[in-house]
Amino acid sequence: MSLILTPNLPAPDDFYEKLINTHRGLSDEQSRDVNCKLVLLLANHIGDPSVLEQALAVAREGYETA
Amino acid sequence: MLQTYSYPEFPYVQPPEQISGQVVRKTAVVVGAGPIGLTTALDFASRGIPVVVLDDNNTVSIGSRAVCYAKRPLEVWDRLGCADRMVEKGVSWKIGKVFRDEELVYQFDLLPEADHKYPAFINLQQYYLEEYLLDRAKDFGDLIDIRWKNKVVSLKNHPDHVRLSIETPDGIYDMETEWMVACDGAKSDIRTMIGAEFTGQFFQDRFLIADVVMKADFPAERWFWFNPPFHRNQSVLLHMEADNVWRIDFQLGWDCDPDEEKKPEKVIPRLKAMLGEDAEFELEWVSVYQFACRRMKSFRFGRLFFAGDSAHQVSPFGARGANTGVQDADNLGWKLKLVIDGLAPDSLLDSYDAERVYAADDNLKNSTRSTDFISPKSPVSKAFRDAVLDLANRHSFARPLVNSGRLSSPTPYAVSPLNTPDSDSFAGTMRPGTNCADAPVRVDGTDGWLLNQLGAGFTALYFSPDGTVPAALAALADAPVPVTPLVIGGTVEDVKGLVAQRYDATPGTVYLIRPDQHVAARFRSFDAPRFTAALNTALGKN
Numbered sequence: 001m002s003l004i005l006t007p008n009l010p011a012p013d014d015f016y017e018k019l020i021n022t023h024r025g026l027s028d029e030q031s032r033d034v035n036c037k038l039v040l041l042l043a044n045h046i047g048d049p050s051v052l053e054q055a056l057a058v059a060r061e062g063y064e065t066a
Numbered sequence: 067m068l069q070t071y072s073y074p075e076f077p078y079v080q081p082p083e084q085i086s087g088q089v090v091r092k093t094a095v096v097v098g099a100g101p102i103g104l105t106t107a108l109d110f111a112s113r114g115i116p117v118v119v120l121d122d123n124n125t126v127s128i129g130s131r132a133v134c135y136a137k138r139p140l141e142v143w144d145r146l147g148c149a150d151r152m153v154e155k156g157v158s159w160k161i162g163k164v165f166r167d168e169e170l171v172y173q174f175d176l177l178p179e180a181d182h183k184y185p186a187f188i189n190l191q192q193y194y195l196e197e198y199l200l201d202r203a204k205d206f207g208d209l210i211d212i213r214w215k216n217k218v219v220s221l222k223n224h225p226d227h228v229r230l231s232i233e234t235p236d237g238i239y240d241m242e243t244e245w246m247v248a249c250d251g252a253k254s255d256i257r258t259m260i261g262a263e264f265t266g267q268f269f270q271d272r273f274l275i276a277d278v279v280m281k282a283d284f285p286a287e288r289w290f291w292f293n294p295p296f297h298r299n300q301s302v303l304l305h306m307e308a309d310n311v312w313r314i315d316f317q318l319g320w321d322c323d324p325d326e327e328k329k330p331e332k333v334i335p336r337l338k339a340m341l342g343e344d345a346e347f348e349l350e351w352v353s354v355y356q357f358a359c360r361r362m363k364s365f366r367f368g369r370l371f372f373a374g375d376s377a378h379q380v381s382p383f384g385a386r387g388a389n390t391g392v393q394d395a396d397n398l399g400w401k402l403k404l405v406i407d408g409l410a411p412d413s414l415l416d417s418y419d420a421e422r423v424y425a426a427d428d429n430l431k432n433s434t435r436s437t438d439f440i441s442p443k444s445p446v447s448k449a450f451r452d453a454v455l456d457l458a459n460r461h462s463f464a465r466p467l468v469n470s471g472r473l474s475s476p477t478p479y480a481v482s483p484l485n486t487p488d489s490d491s492f493a494g495t496m497r498p499g500t501n502c503a504d505a506p507v508r509v510d511g512t513d514g515w516l517l518n519q520l521g522a523g524f525t526a527l528y529f530s531p532d533g534t535v536p537a538a539l540a541a542l543a544d545a546p547v548p549v550t551p552l553v554i555g556g557t558v559e560d561v562k563g564l565v566a567q568r569y570d571a572t573p574g575t576v577y578l579i580r581p582d583q584h585v586a587a588r589f590r591s592f593d594a595p596r597f598t599a600a601l602n603t604a605l606g607k608n
Contacts, residue, residue, distance in 0.1 A: 036453035
């Protein structure tokens with residue numbers, strides 16, 4: 001299966017608002033921890049190794065090794 | 067410190083070649099009388115290869131060191147006639163528990179299936195293990211010549227032999243050998259002498275190891291803590307050993323002074339924090355280690371082989387060091403014997419390199435992954451680790467991600483040049499290149515185990531429809547490289563049906579099994595030409 005890179009969220013603004021709200025009132029460190037959990041939860045939900053690999057690659061695009 | 071064990075001091079005897087001044091060419095030399103060197107020597111001797119073992123020391127391992135021995139090495143030691151004593155003295159276990167703070171977050175069972183001769187793991191102080199291997203070596207008489215206080219100081223690797231200079235308390239003497247195996251550990255002098263690379267990853271972390279004598283009521287399980295209340299922000303590992311000795315590993319981090327941390331006045335408060343102010347215990351041995359995951363590019367240099375930590379070093383989580391080293395020895399002996407006897411080409415020995423490098427990479431991968439989880443190298447790596455542990459408390463999905471060490475299991479030689487890939491359809495795990503599963507059997511009315519029925523050479527494990535053996539299969543027992551039939555439903559009774567189940571056998575199924583108890587090929591029916599072709603492939607003739 002291919003990673004979906006076209007619009008797939010039924011209500012993009014709703015999701016985005018909820019994402020930002022989730023981080024409201026958190027320190028940078030706490031936000032980082034919440035993001036980590038979110039990645040793990042979603043990765044488990046997706047499950048498909050090839051989709052996950054594509055997502056990791058797309059997310060990493062454009063960053064040189066520090 | 068208290069001692070539950072008195073270390074033997076083996077006598078140094080001046081070597082006859084040093085007295086005579088004659089340079090003698092031996093058949094095989096093993097350097098290092100640790101678990102891997104001794105296993106190699108036992109395997110060689112069991113096949114009739116005379117072997118000289120050189121060791122620069124004159125006693126067994128100090129401290130528990132490797133401590134955890136897995137099922138497969140026990141099966142190898144059983145083939146060599148010395149496993150039962152280890153199991154009897156050792157502490158058998160199969161359950162691992164992982165705690166975070168005070169809560170149990172993950173639990174695993176390493177041998178969920180019954181009906182195997184050996185347990186998933188035993189814990190045994192390395193000194194006992196070496197003592198038992200040395201006792202077994204005595205049974206081989208002159209075939210095993212162990213020379214204490216013999217230190218190799220230089221070597222020259224020739225195309226048809228290796229020449230060694232060896233230092234003893236009486237000076238230096240020279241020796242030649244047709245074949246040589248360096249089992250001299252992670253800091254191998256032999257490796258340095260040939261200038262071979264040993265590359266990989268170093269980890270900026272240290273662990274304190276303590277052998278503690280105490281009466282405690284922890285169960286015989288592997289317990290691992292992340293961030294326990296008694297050792298905040300670090301990890302701790304606990305194992306039960308023989309003689310009421312407990313092995314405790316404390317993660318220290320990078321910014322510690324290893325010499326300072328070894329002092330009892332530093333160690334005892336750590337133990338009291340863990341065990342309670344009033345706990346009665348005695349320290350037996352303390353060490354601090356730093357770990358690395360690295361290997362040599364190749365484990366074969368002509369007549370010289372590397373086995374164990376000298377060839378590949380892994381971090382300790384997962385007990386993959388000594389356990390995989392024993393499998394190096396298991397892999398080499400039969401091949402060398404066939405080449406020495408002129409029954410297989412030299413290229414068979416290249417398969418030692420191919421198969422054991424493949425296994426080393428599997429071990430390195432697993433132990434590097436464990437180390438990245440236990441000792442995260444960056445803030446984000448630590449954040450992911452802690453997120454996994456947080457989630458694992460409440461949600462089962464995160465528990466398989468918890469990695470406190472993936473414990474040693476044999477690596478199937480999935481891509482070995484000695485394998486004949488399946489042409490018939492099979493289910494199950496016994497693919498070519500895999501070590502044979504054990505199962506209960508009955509032979510001549512006596513209960514036993516399948517692996518004990520496999521001989522020193524090649525075996526044809528044949529599931530007979532009617533108790534008989536095809537004449538062409540029986541005839542293989544008299545071939546130059548004999549293949550001995552082992553007939554399930556004939557001389558061997560599959561008492562619980564587990565042999566057929568574990569090997570996905572139907573009537574007529576036949577497996578070609580290597581002398582190191584690995585599957586070389588399997589077929590749904592015996593056909594002499596394709597079976598012989600598989601044997602030739604397993605002999606490195608392709």
